[in-house]
Amino acid sequence: MKFMLNDELIEDNTLPSDFTALRYLREKRGLTGTKEGCASGDCGACTLLVGALEDGELTYSTLNSCITPMQSLTGKHIVSVEYLSKTGELHPAQQAMVESHGSQCGFCTPGFVLSLAGLYENKQSSEQPIDREAVCDAISGNLCRCTGYRPIIDAGLSMVKEPMVEVSNETPYVELMSKNASIKTQLESLQTDPHDSSNYLQPTDLDQLAHALKSNPEAVLIAGGTDLMLENTQRYRDFDTLIDVSCVTELKHLHIGEASLTIGASVTYSELEDFSKTLYPHMNALLSRIASRQIRNRGTIGGNVANASPIADLPPLLLAFDADIQLLKNDGSTRAVNIADFYQGYKQTQLAKDEMIASFDVSLDKLAQFHRFYKVSKRMEDDISSVMLAVRFEVDNGTLTDVRLAFGGMAATPIRGLKAEATLTGKLINDKQALNQVIEALRSELTPMSDMRASAKYRLDMACNLIRKAWLELNGTNVVTFSGHAVTDSILSTGSEASTHA
Numbered sequence: 001m002k003f004m005l006n007d008e009l010i011e012d013n014t015l016p017s018d019f020t021a022l023r024y025l026r027e028k029r030g031l032t033g034t035k036e037g038c039a040s041g042d043c044g045a046c047t048l049l050v051g052a053l054e055d056g057e058l059t060y061s062t063l064n065s066c067i068t069p070m071q072s073l074t075g076k077h078i079v080s081v082e083y084l085s086k087t088g089e090l091h092p093a094q095q096a097m098v099e100s101h102g103s104q105c106g107f108c109t110p111g112f113v114l115s116l117a118g119l120y121e122n123k124q125s126s127e128q129p130i131d132r133e134a135v136c137d138a139i140s141g142n143l144c145r146c147t148g149y150r151p152i153i154d155a156g157l158s159m160v161k162e163p164m165v166e167v168s169n170e171t172p173y174v175e176l177m178s179k180n181a182s183i184k185t186q187l188e189s190l191q192t193d194p195h196d197s198s199n200y201l202q203p204t205d206l207d208q209l210a211h212a213l214k215s216n217p218e219a220v221l222i223a224g225g226t227d228l229m230l231e232n233t234q235r236y237r238d239f240d241t242l243i244d245v246s247c248v249t250e251l252k253h254l255h256i257g258e259a260s261l262t263i264g265a266s267v268t269y270s271e272l273e274d275f276s277k278t279l280y281p282h283m284n285a286l287l288s289r290i291a292s293r294q295i296r297n298r299g300t301i302g303g304n305v306a307n308a309s310p311i312a313d314l315p316p317l318l319l320a321f322d323a324d325i326q327l328l329k330n331d332g333s334t335r336a337v338n339i340a341d342f343y344q345g346y347k348q349t350q351l352a353k354d355e356m357i358a359s360f361d362v363s364l365d366k367l368a369q370f371h372r373f374y375k376v377s378k379r380m381e382d383d384i385s386s387v388m389l390a391v392r393f394e395v396d397n398g399t400l401t402d403v404r405l406a407f408g409g410m411a412a413t414p415i416r417g418l419k420a421e422a423t424l425t426g427k428l429i430n431d432k433q434a435l436n437q438v439i440e441a442l443r444s445e446l447t448p449m450s451d452m453r454a455s456a457k458y459r460l461d462m463a464c465n466l467i468r469k470a471w472l473e474l475n476g477t478n479v480v481t482f483s484g485h486a487v488t489d490s491i492l493s494t495g496s497e498a499s500t501h502a
């Protein structure tokens with residue numbers, strides 16, 4: 001594989017398929033500024049900034065190197081914290097951290113600095129100023145145990161006060177990396193060099209994918225690796241051959257057709273977030289509650305659905321819209337399965353051994369109906385749902401004609417509350433008795449589990465309350481939703497936070 005690490009062009013064809021970028025930097029290159037905290041994508045100490053060429057533009061995004069296979073970064077520009085002050089001057093993100101007293105023990109600091117540097121670099125080309133929401137979003141995957149977040153947020157906000165440094169050939173300063181012609185040229189030269197590895201295959205179109213699948217029937221599929229690589233780092237499972245589907249052009253389609261929205265399996269959360277911002281704000285709001293910015297930059301919709309976790313956030317959304325899943329067989333044939341038929345038991349799906357998910361089709365008519373997604377978790381940022389409800393109500397002349405109530409975290413698979421749905425169908429939207437009946441029906445059909453995230457009682461009570469919330473919102477009541485980025489300063493400073501974020 002060939003890639004740029006800071007200002008060095010490197011070729012290395014010796015790596016096992018599951019060798020992480022974190023291990024590569026620390027063990028093979030001695031770049032120990034990148035830290036290992038959790039090795040599970042949760043703490044952000046291992047954050048790297050990675051530049052990729054897209055449509056001729058060099059853009060940078062953050063990722064968790066502890067769960068990223070090094071070989072997935074072929075053809076990319078990898079920026080570690082050592083690079084930021086290479087010229088002897090601190091990067092504005094570092095300078096701001098110093099001035100705002102944003103570091104104490106320093107273990108988390110390289111990760112925070114790279115998250116802030118990524119924000120700084122990307123905002124240089126954008127009209128929008130760096131505001132509090134953008135800073136919180138950028139550091140949503142970084143944990144600090146000693147400093148506290150206020151000085152770090154202050155650092156992020158003060159970055160904009162620094163004047164921009166002018167582009168000049170003599171100062172290949174990282175601040176200007178997205179405009180650095182030499183990095184761009186070197187990356188362009190790498191694009192013509194296909195990734196040629198026997199243990200990590202990275203097809204870029206369906207033909208190459210079909211060939212890779214046929215020649216390696218025992219290989220494991222990987223997209224962003226944000227679920228799969230935890231098996232390696234937490235359960236010590238070694239992978240032999242991996243087929244990376246994240247660069248297959250046809251699996252990255254995201255478009256609105258005549259009747260449906262098609263979402264390719266390899267579309268990342270960040271991509272869908274950008275796409276849905278104005279078109280589907282409720283979908284966008286849910287996406288912003290998934291994991292952290294680092295994970296959303298890598299994690300895909302296909303990986304979330306295929307992984308079949310009962311607490312995954314996308315399956316309830318897709319259930320609410322009755323989405324169809326397009327499955328692709330190794331021989332190139334396809335079949336459609338409705339999401340309601342996809343899950344067959346705990347972590348069991350309809351996927352045959354020689355099949356994969358190609359895309360999801362969501363009806364535009366259904367997307368136009370009333371819908372809401374409520375995620376309840378202990379923490380606002382970077383936390384898994386205790387309960388997740390996705391609702392869709394079709395209303396005709398004040399009567400509910402079609403109802404979907406889809407839950408995550410309430411059973412061994414993502415499920416619909418079928419009895420509850422039937423109870424509401426045909427009722428007037430403002431029928432209070434119907435609301436009480438639907439809650440009774442729900443209590444009789446769901447038997448959630450207790451675990452460290454929530455007790456069975458909490459989950460059931462919360463599911464019922466979320467249905468009340470949806471019903472109130474359908475009837476025009478504005479139920480306050482506690483949004484993480486709107487958290488007030490007083491909450492941050494006292495550390496007291498509402499226990500429910502929905």
Ligand SMILES: Cc1cc2nc3c(=O)[nH]c(=O)nc-3n(C[C@H](O)[C@H](O)[C@H](O)COP(=O)(O)OP(=O)(O)OC[C@H]3O[C@@H](n4cnc5c(N)ncnc54)[C@H](O)[C@@H]3O)c2cc1C
Binds near residue numbers: 040221289295300313
């Ligand atoms: C810190 C952290 C926080 C997280 N928070 C959330 C959260 O809030 N909500 C949530 O829902 N999830 C969360 N996740 C889980 C994870 O990020 C998502 O499930 C993500 O969408 C997985 O996608 P991926 O591309 O990384 O999948 P991968 O890890 O690459 O793959 C997951 C599984 O799917 C298979 N696979 C991948 N693509 C395909 C395909 N096209 N067809 C068939 N099989 C395929 C792989 O073989 C593997 O078995 C979190 C994970 C971490 C580490």
Ligand code: FES
Binds near residue numbers: 044
């Ligand atoms: S080491 Fe904690 S996110 Fe990577």
Ligand code: FES
Binds near residue numbers: 103
């Ligand atoms: S400064 Fe010590 S963990 Fe953040």
